[in-house]
Amino acid sequence: MSDPVLIIGAGVAGLTAAVELADSGVNTIVVEKLPTVGGNALDLYKAFPTDDCFYCFEGNRWRPGIRKCFYRSALIDQPNMDLKINSYVEQITGNSGKFEATIHVGPEYIDAKKCIMCGLCIEYSSAFSLVSPQCQPQAVTYDPDKADEGDKKAVEECPTKAINLDAQPKKETVSVSDVVIATGYHEMKPVNVDEYSYGKHPNIVTQLELAQILDPIGATDGKLLRPSDGKPAKRVMMVQCVGSRDENYYPYCSKICCVYALKHANILTEERDASQVSVVYMDIRTYDSHERYYREARENGVEFVRGRVARVEPKDENELDIIVYDSLLDKYLKFTVDLFVLSSALEPPEGMDNIIDSLGLNVASGFIAPADLVSENEVVAGDHIYACGTALGPAEVPESVTQARAVASKILQNRK
Amino acid sequence: MPSYNLYMGCSVPANYPNYEAAMLKVAKELGMELEYMEGVACCGSPNLRAIDFMGWLTVNARTIAIAEKNGHDIVTPCNGCFASLKDVYHHLKHDDAHKKQVNAVLKKEGLEFKGISKPRHFVEALYSDIGIEEIQKKITKPLDGVGIAIHYGCHVLRPKDVTEFSPEIYQELVKVTGATVIDYPLWKQCCGATVLPVNEELAIRLARDKLKSMTEAGAVFATVACPACGNQLDLQQLGLKESYGEEYNLPVLLYPQILGLAMGMDEDDVGLSMNRVPAGSIIEHLTE
Amino acid sequence: MTEADEKDGPPVVLVDPIDMSKLDSEFRNEIKSMPYGDELNACFACSTCTAACPIANVWTYKPHQLIRMIILGMREEVLSSDEIWLCLTCFQCQERCPQKVRVTDIFFDCKNLAAEESKIPETIVGLAKTLMEKGQLYEVTADWEREDMDLEPAVPGLSTNEFKDIIKATRTGKIVGGEE
Ligand SMILES: Cc1cc2nc3c(=O)[nH]c(=O)nc-3n(C[C@H](O)[C@H](O)[C@H](O)COP(=O)(O)OP(=O)(O)OC[C@H]3O[C@@H](n4cnc5c(N)ncnc54)[C@H](O)[C@@H]3O)c2cc1C
Ligand code: SF4
Ligand code: SF4
Ligand code: SF4
Ligand code: SF4
Numbered sequence: 001m002s003d004p005v006l007i008i009g010a011g012v013a014g015l016t017a018a019v020e021l022a023d024s025g026v027n028t029i030v031v032e033k034l035p036t037v038g039g040n041a042l043d044l045y046k047a048f049p050t051d052d053c054f055y056c057f058e059g060n061r062w063r064p065g066i067r068k069c070f071y072r073s074a075l076i077d078q079p080n081m082d083l084k085i086n087s088y089v090e091q092i093t094g095n096s097g098k099f100e101a102t103i104h105v106g107p108e109y110i111d112a113k114k115c116i117m118c119g120l121c122i123e124y125s126s127a128f129s130l131v132s133p134q135c136q137p138q139a140v141t142y143d144p145d146k147a148d149e150g151d152k153k154a155v156e157e158c159p160t161k162a163i164n165l166d167a168q169p170k171k172e173t174v175s176v177s178d179v180v181i182a183t184g185y186h187e188m189k190p191v192n193v194d195e196y197s198y199g200k201h202p203n204i205v206t207q208l209e210l211a212q213i214l215d216p217i218g219a220t221d222g223k224l225l226r227p228s229d230g231k232p233a234k235r236v237m238m239v240q241c242v243g244s245r246d247e248n249y250y251p252y253c254s255k256i257c258c259v260y261a262l263k264h265a266n267i268l269t270e271e272r273d274a275s276q277v278s279v280v281y282m283d284i285r286t287y288d289s290h291e292r293y294y295r296e297a298r299e300n301g302v303e304f305v306r307g308r309v310a311r312v313e314p315k316d317e318n319e320l321d322i323i324v325y326d327s328l329l330d331k332y333l334k335f336t337v338d339l340f341v342l343s344s345a346l347e348p349p350e351g352m353d354n355i356i357d358s359l360g361l362n363v364a365s366g367f368i369a370p371a372d373l374v375s376e377n378e379v380v381a382g383d384h385i386y387a388c389g390t391a392l393g394p395a396e397v398p399e400s401v402t403q404a405r406a407v408a409s410k411i412l413q414n415r416k
Numbered sequence: 417m418p419s420y421n422l423y424m425g426c427s428v429p430a431n432y433p434n435y436e437a438a439m440l441k442v443a444k445e446l447g448m449e450l451e452y453m454e455g456v457a458c459c460g461s462p463n464l465r466a467i468d469f470m471g472w473l474t475v476n477a478r479t480i481a482i483a484e485k486n487g488h489d490i491v492t493p494c495n496g497c498f499a500s501l502k503d504v505y506h507h508l509k510h511d512d513a514h515k516k517q518v519n520a521v522l523k524k525e526g527l528e529f530k531g532i533s534k535p536r537h538f539v540e541a542l543y544s545d546i547g548i549e550e551i552q553k554k555i556t557k558p559l560d561g562v563g564i565a566i567h568y569g570c571h572v573l574r575p576k577d578v579t580e581f582s583p584e585i586y587q588e589l590v591k592v593t594g595a596t597v598i599d600y601p602l603w604k605q606c607c608g609a610t611v612l613p614v615n616e617e618l619a620i621r622l623a624r625d626k627l628k629s630m631t632e633a634g635a636v637f638a639t640v641a642c643p644a645c646g647n648q649l650d651l652q653q654l655g656l657k658e659s660y661g662e663e664y665n666l667p668v669l670l671y672p673q674i675l676g677l678a679m680g681m682d683e684d685d686v687g688l689s690m691n692r693v694p695a696g697s698i699i700e701h702l703t704e
Numbered sequence: 705m706t707e708a709d710e711k712d713g714p715p716v717v718l719v720d721p722i723d724m725s726k727l728d729s730e731f732r733n734e735i736k737s738m739p740y741g742d743e744l745n746a747c748f749a750c751s752t753c754t755a756a757c758p759i760a761n762v763w764t765y766k767p768h769q770l771i772r773m774i775i776l777g778m779r780e781e782v783l784s785s786d787e788i789w790l791c792l793t794c795f796q797c798q799e800r801c802p803q804k805v806r807v808t809d810i811f812f813d814c815k816n817l818a819a820e821e822s823k824i825p826e827t828i829v830g831l832a833k834t835l836m837e838k839g840q841l842y843e844v845t846a847d848w849e850r851e852d853m854d855l856e857p858a859v860p861g862l863s864t865n866e867f868k869d870i871i872k873a874t875r876t877g878k879i880v881g882g883e884e
Binding site: 276284294298300303304310323324332333336 | 717721722723729
């Protein structure tokens, strides 16, 4: 029996690679640093291009399970997948099909197989929490830093005896044949782009934060509310290319922020009762058929202003005055808004440079670059080392999934 | 023999009797029966559309409604009339509310717009209903391949979904006379007629640009099928010497004049002497 | 351009922006509801219309800017602009618009709105008068020319009274009446 494949990161890309391989009889070890799989896609609500929920892309519909549960069924039923949450890879040695990986596995305070998410423990202690109703594995998490009196009671009362507060972290060393890097991206917190005052006013958020507001199973039940006072946000302004295409931050175009900004603008105008949605842009880059989101947004009355934000002036805790230079009219316009949304750059996740350095991979703007820059094998990062999804740079879900499948088929071919 | 309601509008009869006469003569020769419409007046022009959309709709719907009494299509020699009638026809076919509103007014005269009689430009009817082949048979004195630039006129070309006119129509009609159609860069451009009332200088500049583009491309003659375009390209030439110090001497013929001559009519039949820029030289290009 | 609010002296910065809340956000819907206005919102400010326009060069507001101003709600500026009256109605902009915005038709709509507020150039009012009084823009004056061409001296079938009656009852009547 060959060694298993190590997959780092359990976002859409990592999970797809894992499921495809596991379904083909290959053992996989999936290492995810967070307590849940799903990565950035976890609370995105509707996804372009199908306007469907994230896990239900057409190509996956054959798999049994209900909506949003493609990965759940895999995680429960697929014996070839070994998921390690709260974990990270400390070190990888060896090469060419024979690697030794040292994995730091976080303490298993909650036995996910036993937890029924009844929520009792959360009532006793704030150390317990539910990351998301969609989290996989389906279990609560425990944060020892918030330990208090109540957690003992929780241990006793837990109907399934799922809690073990004495759990310890483990170190595991495994031999693996291939390494798949699927560590994804991080949406930049634009604190340094000071003209937008991010972090200085509660109603200035990023697109990912807006996605969380819009998520029907999120904190506001999907209602469009101002973070400052919980009142409905009626007037929303978005600004594109925050930290992207900017030599002071990231020189590249983050590629998908235009499309999801438009997706959000459409949700705001069609499903939430925003009365005024404006988008300040330099170019609207909607590749492929995503142009339809742009047209739809205009039909919905979304106001597009080509130009840049001149000044952001908070009126009070709830409202902001935003002065925009409209380069098409050569005029300055003043908008008053309840919510100011920044389409912030998608940057490499923390720790990406370590992985790249330790494995001696090529790098492009901080993301992984293919081993052979001129070949079409963009997923091949090194000898028996692969990358897929947004670890290769900003990408949408379908592209990430396609790359993950390409990785799986390459590994399978090598094993024949 | 196809029969039509002939809608003259006000400009052709007042300013271009040569156009009117030449059209009637070639039509007769080619077996098109043109019957002057009874009880009609002006189309109002784009100016009426600009200031009084409902008035413009109603007067043109009325003209169409009158035509619908005999059911024949309308033909007109004027791009402006064509545009007004065709646009109203198109609009009322797509807007029931306006159709009702307009018909309420027309009812007083016992009229109703139904959308049966289609407004058409004379040259398009000539092309579609008579056809190049039949016209060819009547050509007795074809032109010798002399270069003619066509000014189609904005209001037959655009908006295309309304006018349903294509430039090939006019090109084929010129080619059948034996002339060569001269391509020139500004072929799509406006003659400037519409802004004449608000900015004469600008209107003249536009006419001049067209003439320059045509002559530079090698046109010996130009042709139009509209009195307003004719006015701009023919009459305005006379003033260009003063305003621009330029002389084009480009004779501008109404299309039926060219066709009539090629069909063997003489220069008085088509009123050649009424053209502002002397156009007599076209006779030299007729072959036997 | 902006409202002359009573301010205490000039603002602290030189930029004196147009206050969006003072514009007419319903203007775009007003135009959208007018004939051929329905594609207005599809405009993505590409400026093809301006590139196609033979005279935008001499306009202060170019066609794409006028469309933008409509969308932004700058009703006052659009309806009192000279540009809408200088438009040749040549439809070149409209023909090329990649989003099927009926630019020329929309300018016709704007002119109608301007006319409703009596913002019409003098010369056009003059034409309206001619239409009202004569029932046509041109009258046959040189009937001998017609006779030379073997045409009836008077245009067969011409009857102008019905035309006059119709436009007397519509806006033209108001425009001309208001003038007198
Ligand atoms: C606001 C917004 C809206 C979007 N909307 C859409 C949309 O509508 N449609 C669409 O197709 N796409 C959309 N996207 C893009 C989508 O989020 C990504 O394409 C997708 O999530 C990429 O998946 P991934 O697996 O490559 O990366 P990620 O989702 O980033 O997953 C990476 C995973 O790796 C883990 N990880 C990282 N580093 C390590 C490490 N060192 N060790 C262990 N684990 C690690 C992370 O915790 C994470 O779980 C949107 C993105 C944003 C920001
Ligand atoms: S009490 Fe036990 S079963 Fe219930 S949510 Fe907490 S850990 Fe899960
Ligand atoms: S996708 Fe759009 S918002 Fe994002 S960086 Fe590119 S151009 Fe800017
Ligand atoms: S061409 Fe059409 S889409 Fe482009 S700016 Fe003009 S109206 Fe807008
Ligand atoms: S119709 Fe008017 S705006 Fe459009 S191209 Fe012609 S002159 Fe310019």
